[in-house]
Amino acid sequence: MRIKIKREVRVPDPIKLERYRRTPDLGPKLLFFSGGTALKKTSTVLTQYTHNSIHVITPFDSGGSSAVIRNQFKMFGIGDIRNRLMALADQSVLGNPEIYKLFSYRLPKDADDNELRAEFEEMMECKHPLVRDIPSPMRKIIRNHFIQFANVMDDFNLRGASIGNLILTAGYINNRRHIDPVIFIFSKLVEVRGIVRPTVNKDIHLAAELEDGTFVVGQHLLTGKEASPIGSGIKKLWLAEHLEDSTPCTIQIRNKMRKLIKSAELICYPLGSFYSSVVANLLPEGIGTAISENRCPKIFTPNTGTDPELKGHSLSDQIHKLLYYLRKDDPENIAVSDVLNFILVDSVNGIYPGGIDKKEINKLGIRVIDCELVSEKSTPYLDPLLLSQALLSLT
Known part of the structure; x- marks a missing residue:
């Protein structure tokens, strides 16, 4: 040893x-x-x-609202990064509890498109209580990210979307698809007490061979949280470029x-x-x-x-x-x-x-x-x- x-x-x-x-x-x-x-x-x-x-x-999450963002913008899963940034944020700093609430908020799953767009626009205009309660200049920084997302969202499905994920996605796209500057900005914004990084900054997926010889592609199909638990043990795990193809990538x-x-x-x-x-x-x-x-x-x-x-x-x-x-x-x-x-x-x-x-x-x-x-x-x-x-x- x-x-x-x-x-x-x-x-x-x-x-x-x-x-x-x-x-x-x-x-x-x-x-x-x-x-x-x-x-x-x-x-x-x-x-x-x-x-x-x-x-x-x-960065391989392929289920829930992360899947919607990944499919729309061809990027990696951002949700787990957002989750850890908030877990490490100093809640005693002025404005941080309010930002935590905003980043943790999800738009309703049962609202229609018009209602969802109206609530999003209310946030973008700082009229929504979750945004209005955040002190300046943090509120202005977050508002800019709402505007940036609005500029690229097109027909994006807002149903059940995590606001924190939308804000980080806007920063990622605005920074020429680099995540490090976005993490740096928000780490400073909410006084993150630690360092958070994705393993890789690539749009790829998990793939597995099960003991019964079947193949599964997509993290959401392995965890037993969004789909039925796998029926057989995992024999081997690797990375694949596409959800439709289990071919290993390096x-x-x-x-x-x-x-x-x-x-x-x-x-x-x-x-x-x-x-x-x-x-x-x-x-x-x-x-x-x-x-x-x-x-x-x-x-x-x-x-x-x-x-x-x-x-x-x-x-x-x-x-x-x-x-x-x-x-x-x-x-x-x-x-x-x-x-x-x-x-x-x-x-x-x-x-x-x-x-x-x-x-x-x-x-x-x-x-x-x-x-x-x-x-x-x-x-x-x-x-x-x-x-x-x-x-x-x-x-």
Whole structure:
């Protein structure tokens, strides 16, 4: 094992946690590969201890209002990015709670086109209470984005649309289809306490082969949230250019992403949909290599309870699958210890399919850290505060 921790680690470590709490501006760079929902509460808790966490977000969402935007503007999924930006926003800053409400608002699903257009125009003219309540100059910046979206929307279907997604989409198109400037502007606007980036800035989709030999293209068909849960376990996951074609495509991460990964002081493969949130982030070429070149601790915090994507997968299966995708860039030269060092579990309160085979995990050179992660309030899921404190104690 190339990474060795010679001292005993205390989880949670009250001294370290208090130090981080007092100076969050100097807090550690914890990097997460995740989607937008499962880690939302944990991300908000983390802002109490560090303002330097890094969130690499999947841009492959192909369902709901994200699908409407993607189809109309030929872009990647923006919703999970918006979700994480809002989770990390400082709610104590003047105007931020109002912006949070606006960004979280969805237009009605049951209204007719005229009603939807009227409400959108009311927002664009700053007459809508959700916009009117935002103090200037933030209100003017947001109004400009409404106007920009109106200029390109044509016959866009507003039914059920997320206002936050529309605003970010307007910024993306106005910045010549670059997302980094948009994230920067809104990170400053709402005092985001961390860094948020999509894994790649491309209009591509998730594709999978199931154990029964069938093929599925589209994240929304894998998660069990918008469509019926998959009838068979996932055998393999890859990226495809089109929803109508499962042919694999190759895409490299940018140097910016490589540098961001190398800057992390701890890398976490966190809770969330195992394939569509965690593994999806590892699919672009260069991710595994960048992770292996960083000598910081790498930790897997598996889900407790059920995950529709893990049909037939034990915890040991999850670990082996995770290692496969982490090492796929160069399996002969990327060692297990280069990409995964610890499994963080709660064997007393957590529910793990197939149990926790510590001997098998240890044979891989991976250490199991067993501590309280599930509270009475959060059961059967991981408690955001307990999880945050455990991860921070390991930095």
